[in-house]
Amino acid sequence: MDFSLTPDQETFRQTLRAWxxxxxxxxxxxxxxxxxxxxxxxDLLKRWQNSxxxxxxxxLTWPKEYGGRGLTFMExxxxxxxxAFAKAPPILNVLGVGMAGPTIIAYGxxxxxxxxxxxxxxxxxxxxxxxxxxxxxSDLAALQTRAVKDxxxxxxxxxxxxxxxxxxxxxxxxxxxxxxSAPKHRGITYFxxxxxxxxxxxxxxxxxxxxxxFNEVFFDNVRVHESQVLGDxxxxxxxxxxxxxxxxxxxxxxxxxxxxxALESLIELGRxxxxxxxxxxxxxxxxxxxxxxxxxxxxLRVTGARAITKLLRGEMPGPEASAGKMVWVETHQRLQExxxxxxxxxxxxxxxxxxxxxxxxxxxSFLRSRANSIEGGTTEIQKNxxxxxxxxxxxx
Amino acid sequence: xxxxxxxxxxxxxxxxRKFLENxxxxxxxxxxxxxxxxxxxxxxxxxxxxxxLGLVFPEEYGGSGLGFVxxxxxxxxxxxxxxxxxxxxxxxxxxxTILEAGSPAQRKEWLPKxxxxxxxATLALTEPNARWDAAGVTATAKEGKGGxxxxxxxxxVPDAHLADVIVVVARTAEGKTPEDGVSLFLVPKGVKGLxxxxxxxxxxTRKLCEVTLKDAAVPAGALLGGKGAxxxxxxxxxxxxxxxxxxxxxxxAQRVLDMTTEYVKIRVAFxxxxxxxxxxxxxxxxxxxxxxxxxSLTYYxxxxxxxxxxxxxxxxxxxxxxxxxxxxxxxxxxxxxHGGIGFTWEHDxxxxxxRAKASEFTFGDATHHRERVAQLIxx
Numbered sequence: 001m002d003f004s005l006t007p008d009q010e011t012f013r014q015t016l017r018a019w020x021x022x023x024x025x026x027x028x029x030x031x032x033x034x035x036x037x038x039x040x041x042x043d044l045l046k047r048w049q050n051s052x053x054x055x056x057x058x059x060l061t062w063p064k065e066y067g068g069r070g071l072t073f074m075e076x077x078x079x080x081x082x083x084a085f086a087k088a089p090p091i092l093n094v095l096g097v098g099m100a101g102p103t104i105i106a107y108g109x110x111x112x113x114x115x116x117x118x119x120x121x122x123x124x125x126x127x128x129x130x131x132x133x134x135x136x137x138s139d140l141a142a143l144q145t146r147a148v149k150d151x152x153x154x155x156x157x158x159x160x161x162x163x164x165x166x167x168x169x170x171x172x173x174x175x176x177x178x179x180x181s182a183p184k185h186r187g188i189t190y191f192x193x194x195x196x197x198x199x200x201x202x203x204x205x206x207x208x209x210x211x212x213x214f215n216e217v218f219f220d221n222v223r224v225h226e227s228q229v230l231g232d233x234x235x236x237x238x239x240x241x242x243x244x245x246x247x248x249x250x251x252x253x254x255x256x257x258x259x260x261x262a263l264e265s266l267i268e269l270g271r272x273x274x275x276x277x278x279x280x281x282x283x284x285x286x287x288x289x290x291x292x293x294x295x296x297x298x299x300l301r302v303t304g305a306r307a308i309t310k311l312l313r314g315e316m317p318g319p320e321a322s323a324g325k326m327v328w329v330e331t332h333q334r335l336q337e338x339x340x341x342x343x344x345x346x347x348x349x350x351x352x353x354x355x356x357x358x359x360x361x362x363x364x365s366f367l368r369s370r371a372n373s374i375e376g377g378t379t380e381i382q383k384n385x386x387x388x389x390x391x392x393x394x395x396x
Numbered sequence: 397x398x399x400x401x402x403x404x405x406x407x408x409x410x411x412x413r414k415f416l417e418n419x420x421x422x423x424x425x426x427x428x429x430x431x432x433x434x435x436x437x438x439x440x441x442x443x444x445x446x447x448x449l450g451l452v453f454p455e456e457y458g459g460s461g462l463g464f465v466x467x468x469x470x471x472x473x474x475x476x477x478x479x480x481x482x483x484x485x486x487x488x489x490x491x492x493t494i495l496e497a498g499s500p501a502q503r504k505e506w507l508p509k510x511x512x513x514x515x516x517a518t519l520a521l522t523e524p525n526a527r528w529d530a531a532g533v534t535a536t537a538k539e540g541k542g543g544x545x546x547x548x549x550x551x552x553v554p555d556a557h558l559a560d561v562i563v564v565v566a567r568t569a570e571g572k573t574p575e576d577g578v579s580l581f582l583v584p585k586g587v588k589g590l591x592x593x594x595x596x597x598x599x600x601t602r603k604l605c606e607v608t609l610k611d612a613a614v615p616a617g618a619l620l621g622g623k624g625a626x627x628x629x630x631x632x633x634x635x636x637x638x639x640x641x642x643x644x645x646x647x648x649a650q651r652v653l654d655m656t657t658e659y660v661k662i663r664v665a666f667x668x669x670x671x672x673x674x675x676x677x678x679x680x681x682x683x684x685x686x687x688x689x690x691x692s693l694t695y696y697x698x699x700x701x702x703x704x705x706x707x708x709x710x711x712x713x714x715x716x717x718x719x720x721x722x723x724x725x726x727x728x729x730x731x732x733x734h735g736g737i738g739f740t741w742e743h744d745x746x747x748x749x750x751r752a753k754a755s756e757f758t759f760g761d762a763t764h765h766r767e768r769v770a771q772l773i774x775x
Binding site for chain 2: 001002003004005074077267270281287288290291292294295296298299302303305306308309310312313323326327380382383384386387388390391392393394395396
């Protein structure tokens, strides 16, 4: 075992650290937990991602010819760590960078690979994900949005839901049913959909936080050119699953980073807030809970290192990698609950109250965290997957 | 960065697995539970033959000079078969203390014998106050003509009834800090004033003793390390032994998960294998997460110890806190998913459940180590 870096990796870390020090936007206020880009920060975050791209600090593992750096997951890990230490703003085009780009690089035609990935990294084009539907969430393969061939075009009709970033997105990763007679996993095709096409309607969906980060997206005879199919027709399920794998892996790195940032904020909050006449961090029960969060956050990092080692050795990540998302979710929700515990009665106050702690940011992230165990595969589905694919327990 | 085991380490694992599956069967373990010794001469000789009794001792003292990552592999395999006997006490308590605190002559006297299986050792640290810190040391060592007289009661001492030499932690002086004044003594068996009583324990695979010292006289040469200045060496021993214990616990937890996974695949209820039901699947998935996370933190601590990293103390406490909870939860979930059969004496699950409980409170439980983490991150 060896945790040391090569001289090149060490140089990379130092260069990056120096760059972050001088380039994090001064307007960026790091408070509370900010693992998900907030709607009001979109403009700032777009500029931030663009400056990361100009400096070459995004898409590290992507091939050079498609806008990346051709580096290894080790550099990606260093990047995420340094972003955490520097309390850097999150990546706005997170679904493009985490999912669309890697999937296009894996399945795209040369034309598609030349066209999309670089603009994803620069944040010139923002991506959203059109997977979930009102009747297809955990059971994603039950999706009903239809695509019917008409000459060189596919005509799309149907509806997607819980679509983050749809209101600002230029492109969507769209799964639609192209062969209703095939078994449900086999008749699905993966489209790269231009959100400006006629017939695409985005309706904001107000959520538990009161803001509309998610959307509903309706398709009314939307005509998509056949060149916009990613992979083969009716092979979209496999392509979509690849996307989800990348999501778990790369978003996994990023999420672990955000968790560490949130934890440092929480500790800082605990030092400021008083409990029974002493700092909350000195109150025995809260102190135990914070220490456990520290352990769990470090555990995610170290477990991630085990998974990356397998990748660097050219092996597939083992059981240690499967649980990452679910462990992150449980830890993050616990962290947000603990922020409320620390605030005590102040937890009731919302943004706008002069008494709200940190402008009410923790209340927002606390509420937002309830989605974590639902989005990107519910915790129940994750547990089924671990039981069936890792432990080999029988399916129904 | 490479956070995985080497080929040599994987080979050690395979060798250990095969050896222990043949030599340390459930029948063997159960026979040892019923006897005071907890080990047979034959089995002990074989451990020595494998080179495992000296695995982490330097070659000049008859060992193999390997590190704690290597040892973790072995401990996992030993935990996997709830191996009974004085391996832990001899190698990681008595032996390691002699290595860390002893003079070259003391090391030469004892370590080759321990590595060769010709002698056994242990460490008498804790007392009825059940503390793991220096303030818990109240046994006294009075310096007299040509030596020391030791008095006090030591409790939870593993395998003292088998040890040829007991390293006794005693206070030679009341210092400004609790650490100041703590000394170590090599007390050979049979010394006048030394009494060892074997205690009935819940985990019968781990033998614990009460060690009473009443003016037990030892020569000046029995002092191990600096007089009154032994705590730092001892702290290092406790840290490293804790990491090894975590490795053993991970191995046990993995075995419970394996047994449980196999069982829920074949046990049929309501016309289907119970592993088909989500209530069972989700519990099994939780077990896997606990086991894998426990391993991650244990491997990290073992790596830190081998590197003498300044993070070792924090890594050790993170691991022990997590692993203590994880092994307890996993072994309990194993019983639950087995149903009634898991509650029987006949099934091996209780061996793991009890070992989990014993290990949880050895070198501090999760609460103790979370507080250590809190201190170390300056909370």
